[in-house]
Amino acid sequence: MLDIAMFRENADMIRADHDRRGISHDSIDEIIRLDEEWRKAQYDTDQIRRERNSAAKGIAEAKKSGDISRAEEILSEVADLGERIAELGAMADECLRKRDELRMRVPNILHPDVPVGEDDQKNTLHSLHGSKSEFEFEARNHNELIEMNGWVDQSRGAKVAGSRFYFMQGDLARMEMALQQFSADFLIKRGYTLVQPPLMMNRDAYEGVTDLSDFETVMYGIEPDNYYLIATSEHPLTAMRMDEIIEPNELPVKLVGVSQCFRREVGAHGLSDRGIWRVHQFTKIEQIVVCHPEESWNHHEELLENAVDLWDSLGLHYRVVNICTGDMGTVAAKKYDLEAWLPGAGSYKEVVSCSNCTDYQANRLRMRYRTKEGNEAVHTLNSTAVATSRALVAIMEQNQLEDGRVSVPEVLRPYMGGQEILEKLSSLQ
Template sequence: MLEMKVFRESPEKILEDLKKRNLSENLASDVIDLDNRWRTLIEKGNRLRAKRNVISKSIGELKKEGQDFSEVLKDMAKLKEDLNLNEKETEEALRLRDSKRMIVPNLLDNEVPIGKDEDGNIEVSLYGTKNKREKWLSHQEILEKINGADLKRAAKVSGRRFYFLTGDLARLELALINFSVELLCEKGYNLTTPPFLMNREAYEGVVDLNDFEDVMYKIDNHDLYLIATSEHPLTARFKNEIIELKEGPLKYAGISTNFRKEVGAHGISDRGIWRVHQFSKVEQVIICKPEDSEEMHDEILNNAINIFEKLEIPFRVIDICTGDIGTVAARKYDIEAWMPSSNKWKEVVSASNCRSYQSVRLNMRYRTKEGTSFPHTLNSTAVATTRALAAILENNQTDNGDVVIPKVLRKWMGNQEIIEAK
């Protein structure tokens, strides 16, 4: 959510952005109109309340002196009526204003490339070298060969897009988690396992409202949602608080299972464990002063780059364009791993700078010399296990269907070097 002062002082910035995103300018002008209405009403209400307080005080005095105050009570009755009406109107105007304000997307960084959809994203760098091979098996074919997952029976007990990870692959998943957690802890990130369920109010602070329909699972009869990423609880953690950033940015490595509805997603490319309803992820979350956020964005992206370099998977970094960036981020980079079986780059990491969009919604502030201000929040995948596993399986396959375990993961696999095909 954007601060009201942006709507009041520089609405042209918002309008310009809405144009870049191909969205209606009414989104912003509605907010401005409703804000004016609210301000008129609040001013009137304050005047009425000031009057009430004066009368109320005078009643106290009259009572103390033992004098009659029945006349004053009549004025008060009328005042109360006016005030009741005013309060209803004020509340309604504010509620409407903020419900409109909630759906206005974040202001984009000027550098975000202009584009209609994901085709407008720009490749900024390439890492690693692609292995050469005549024929590439897909990760789901390899899963079968190495007996790494049981999708069929997972469908029986849970439904499609679920999986049992088994044996060496389950172990490899833990290795990926351990590896990335260790890397982040060495860089000073505070390892945190968050709650996996969140209430609606906290959740509204951190996501696009459409996600309640398309992404998060709701628990029946409870005000609780399964988290889609540990970014959500980690960022919402300091809701309604004033935090200290004197000693530098707050850096967290979150570890959680993530639950996603994945509505509307179909297709052959989503087979196997690429797109699933549940997966583990190590996530980076940073809360920092506005002046530090660009540097922090580079840092979390570089951490992710570092992880995939060490895993020796070929990948590229792309700069997400205006049409693909979504509601919350001001700037976003993705890392796409090379998936040789489909001859495509596919998303494994997303690193966003959300600036103050989430902190305004959460009413999370930090102390400055002048008072309080809204910090910036950033998040990036370190490793999402199922997708990283799929990338490892494909890129590290051998002619007979074995999989070479990345060197950096072997210490968590009892120095095992290969997962053999059965």
């Protein structure tokens, strides 16, 4: 959510941003109109309250001096004030509610470096890492590999839960855990604090961190308790300090979250999504930074560097792209994606997303830090380190052997008792 001061003092900046995104200005003008209306109604209400307060004071004084008739006289004069306050106040509240309902939907102001474009085709190449592996055989896609090795049981997942649920088993499950531990350790060494968050959040906290439309398309709701299963540990970790004033010496807060992530994936279909690429449940290791506003762009680069170093250490080939205006979403001001090369699929696909959300989430979460001038919104950033399901797909496709087995990235072997090759599930042999 953008600071209301920006609508009052710098609306042209928001309009210019909407132009870059190619969306209408209408809501900006409506927000400004509602804001003016609210300020007027709020002022009028304050004036009547003021009247009421001074009358109340008069009554208190009259009673104190024993002048009961004087007290009753004042009382009769102000008898209807309560009703007027209630009426005007309700009008003011309604304006404010409408204003902020619209304001919640206005996207963040984009960084100038964000390329302009309609969709992901216009994302620009930032850097290329590693190179395509040469196979002397026809590379399989990951879905074929998990089927022939019995590493993922999709049909029984569908039976006991639903489509896009799965049982991961055998050596692949073992490597999944190794990936979690390796990635967490990698970031702990760089000064990040490991956090295991709640996997459910309440509505109020959740509205602070995400696009409102996600409630319809992404998050699972838990009835009758009104909780939402988290779509990523970014959400609880960022909301962790909502409604707090943070002492400047506590910044930057650097966290590495590990959690299961739950996503409805409404509307996502297609043959290319078979297997574990796009599923309702997966594990993700996530980086989070909460920092001074003037330091967030440095931290954004640092998060990218961490992700790049981590993926380099896994020995994988991928590229980094700078996400364009049309592919950006509501919350981030700038976003890099890492796209891993999938030889079986023959394309680069998204495995990491690295965002600077500036003060957008902090404004919604009322998350501020103390300065000499007053309390100011902090900046929040997040980046995937590893989403294990997708990293496993990249490892399987890039490290596959002719017989369908998969070699384990060297850095993961110590976490797997030295195991070098993922073997077929023994019950299949």
